[in-house]
Amino acid sequence: MDFQEIIIGLIVNAGNAKSKAMEAIKCAKTGHFNKAETFLIEAEQQMSEAHKVQTSLIQGEARGESYQVSLLMVHAQDHLMTSLTIQDLAREFVDLYKKTDTRKVEC
Template sequence: MDQEYLEAVMGLIVNSGNAKSDAMEAIYAAKEGKFEEADEKIKAAEAALVEAHHSQTGLLTKEAQGEKLEITLLTVHSQDHLMTSITFTDLAKELVDVYRKLYNG
């Protein structure tokens, strides 16, 4: 695995993990009625997902251009992190909305 490929895979893992953490913090904030903080955390999660997608797009572009990429457990792990973080962020948005409705009647 070359350095550029490793950096892209690690970018997926790190940014996806950051997105999931921010989404969880959004849920915690909403649970306490701190909706401005929850909204900021959702925005941060979405920004981290954009960065993760940039890493993924770089890998997909290389493969589409005919470069043979080595699929390792680390690569699969990075994709798993991304998909989980996307799902978790979507769910966090819904939970923040539910808490907002509960607090605002």
């Protein structure tokens, strides 16, 4: 797998994690907390995959491998950090919606 494919994998996994986290918020907003929790778990799994890619790149650099810092690489790191933030906020939103929900609707 070439370097660009690795970076694209990082972007895809981080993007999927962000999408799952946003879906969790949407579900919690409508009182569907079990589904929200499922999306949060899926977001964590996608983020774990993204972290594996990032960790392998960091380990490679520590071993002396050199990578070109490209706009695509910067975009990938930006995507990863944004996704991490959204995932953290999604957990907080889901918890907040649970505490304030008076409908107690479950699916």
